Amino acid sequence: MCTYRTTTLTVAGSGKGAEGWFPVTDASVYFDHPVHAPADHTLNVDLRNPSRGASARVAVELDPVSARALALAILDMLDSAPAGLVDAATPSGVPPAG
Amino acid sequence: MTPGDLTAETVTITGHGGDAVEAYLAQPLAGPPAGGVVVIHHMPGYDAGTKEIVRKFAANGYPAIMPNLYFREAPGASPDDAAAVARAAGGVPDERLVGDVAGALGHLRALPGSNGKVATIGYCSGGRQSFLAACSLDLDAAVDCYGAFVLTAPPDEFPLQVGPLGHLVGDLSCPMLGLFGADDKYPGPEEVAEFEAALGRAGKDVEFHSYEGAGHAFFNTDRPSFRPEAANDGWERIWEFFGRHLSA
Numbered sequence: 001m002c003t004y005r006t007t008t009l010t011v012a013g014s015g016k017g018a019e020g021w022f023p024v025t026d027a028s029v030y031f032d033h034p035v036h037a038p039a040d041h042t043l044n045v046d047l048r049n050p051s052r053g054a055s056a057r058v059a060v061e062l063d064p065v066s067a068r069a070l071a072l073a074i075l076d077m078l079d080s081a082p083a084g085l086v087d088a089a090t091p092s093g094v095p096p097a098g
Numbered sequence: 099m100t101p102g103d104l105t106a107e108t109v110t111i112t113g114h115g116g117d118a119v120e121a122y123l124a125q126p127l128a129g130p131p132a133g134g135v136v137v138i139h140h141m142p143g144y145d146a147g148t149k150e151i152v153r154k155f156a157a158n159g160y161p162a163i164m165p166n167l168y169f170r171e172a173p174g175a176s177p178d179d180a181a182a183v184a185r186a187a188g189g190v191p192d193e194r195l196v197g198d199v200a201g202a203l204g205h206l207r208a209l210p211g212s213n214g215k216v217a218t219i220g221y222c223s224g225g226r227q228s229f230l231a232a233c234s235l236d237l238d239a240a241v242d243c244y245g246a247f248v249l250t251a252p253p254d255e256f257p258l259q260v261g262p263l264g265h266l267v268g269d270l271s272c273p274m275l276g277l278f279g280a281d282d283k284y285p286g287p288e289e290v291a292e293f294e295a296a297l298g299r300a301g302k303d304v305e306f307h308s309y310e311g312a313g314h315a316f317f318n319t320d321r322p323s324f325r326p327e328a329a330n331d332g333w334e335r336i337w338e339f340f341g342r343h344l345s346a
Contacts, residue, residue, distance in 0.1 A: 004141075004223075004252040008186050028186045033222075033315065035142055035178045040313070040323050046182045054175035054183045 006030040015047045015058035022056050025049050034061035043067035103127040104156035106149075111165060111205045114197020120166040120173070121202060122149050124156035125211060133215030133238060133344025134206030136199055137164040138224030138231070140315070141189075143181035144168065147320055148221070160340060161209050165198045189223075192230055192260060199231040213346045217272075219336070220245060222315060226263065232274060233266035239343035241275045241336060244314050246284035248293055267296045273303040275339045277332045279312035279325070307335060 007029045015024040024047040034042040042061040049056040062070065078086055106124040113119035122144070126132070135155045139148040144166040155162035167190045172180035184190065203216045217239035220228030225245020232240035242248075249264045274297065278290045285293070290308060297304040309316065309328035316325040317332060 004189075004247070006185055026186065028182065030185065033140075033142055033321075035145075035181075038322055040315075040321070046186070048182065048186065050183070050186075054172035054179040057179050057182055059178070059182065 005032070011047065017056055017058050019055065022049050022052055024058070025051070031064075035059075037061040037063070039063055102157045104153060106153050106156065109163075109205070111163070111198075111201045113165060113201040114194040117170060119198055119201065120144075120169045121163050121205070122152050122166075123161070123163045123205070124153045125161045125209065126156050126159050129159050129211070131211055131213035131346060132159050132161065133213055133217060133340065134203075134209065135160050135162040135340070135344075136202045136206065136216065136218045136231070137162055138195075138199065138218060138220030138227045139164055139167060140220075140222035140224050141181065141185070143177040143184070145177040147318060150319075151221075151317075158337065160344065161206055161211060163202045163206055165202045167195065167198060189260065190227075192227075195227050196231055196234045199227075200235055203235065203237075213344075215239075215344045215346075217241070217340060217344055219243065221317060222246075229270070229274070230263055230266070232272055233263065233269040235271065237272040239272050239275070239340060240270075241277065241339065243277045243317060243332070244279060244282055244285065246282075246289075248285065249289055249296070264296060267300045267302070270297065270300070270302050273339075273343055274305070275335060276304065276306040277335065278306065278308045279314055279316050279328065280308045280310045281313040284314070305335070305339065307332070 009027050011024055011027045013024055014021050026048045028046040030044050043064055044061050047058040104124050104126055109121050109123045110118050111121045137152050152162045152164045168180040168184040171183045171187055206212060206216055207214060215238040218228040218231045219241035221243045225242040226248050228240050228242050229248055249262050251262050252260055280287055294306045312325040312328035315323040316328040318324050
């Protein structure tokens with residue numbers, strides 16, 4: 001099946017794509033057919049910068065168990081970061097220097 | 099000429115709104131005039147697997163062309179990058195799809211080896227679009243391979259508001275072949291049965307087959323969803339169907 005189901009959001013940070021590092025501005029999250037992973041459906045994430053063209057993209061296709069474990073690990077890491085660092089992050093998502 | 103001989107190349111067609119659109123064209127090297135086939139790619143895009151399908155039609159005597167439905171969003175991009183851009187942008191609007199298929203049909207009809215007849219075949223999201231094209235354009239045959247959301251709307255999370263097409267059933271311009279996996283959930287067996295019944299009530303010439311042990315995308319030879327028994331029988335149905343409706 002094609003689920004069509006897609007969530008898009010704006011993000012701030014950097015990603016490393018086929019041509020090196022670039023600032024990421026947009027993300028798509030969807031559960032649908034993978035291009036490469038050997039599964040019928042995977043949890044897919046695209047981190048993109050549309051202003052730099054279609055190839056400015058970091059893509060992952062994860063099996064659902066892996067995707068959920070990764071999401072929990074991300075949340076756990078953010079929750080357990082030293083006090084003040086996450087809240088003090090700048091709007092760009094990068095903690096201030098020093 | 100040896101059976102299976104063909105040429106294949108990238109061409110430019112005039113699509114919806116007069117836009118120049120990239121397309122992949124394959125033609126038999128020789129043979130009698132034949133009807134042409136517009137291949138409508140699946141959501142993952144204008145990819146190697148679907149280009150192989152285009153060549154398969156040419157190898158079997160039918161000129162075939164596949165417009166790159168994501169060309170406007172990402173000209174020159176790799177198919178997966180272009181598909182990601184198109185998905186984030188909300189997919190292909192129905193009106194634009196019809197215009198691009200119309201341009202592809204015109205290109206086929208103008209080929210020296212054309213007998214003037216034309217058909218569409220689409221896979222996955224392209225299955226729905228093949229039906230849409232057949233209800234919007236004058237065709238000789240159409241094939242829907244496991245297209246979902248024909249009678250029901252896609253989920254709200256899909257940013258493009260592509261609506262259901264049930265109201266178009268009476269406008270179907272040609273005989274239609276539908277090939278589905280009995281284990282598919284979108285479209286599930288109930289939706290397929292409802293679709294077939296609606297076409298029957300409208301007096302349309304339809305032939306549906308659902309394969310046990312097959313789910314979605316059973317034609318995709320490079321994916322785990324590939325089911326050789328279903329795919330091989332499906333290809334036989336397609337050759338028989340096009341033999342009846344695309345011959346001179």
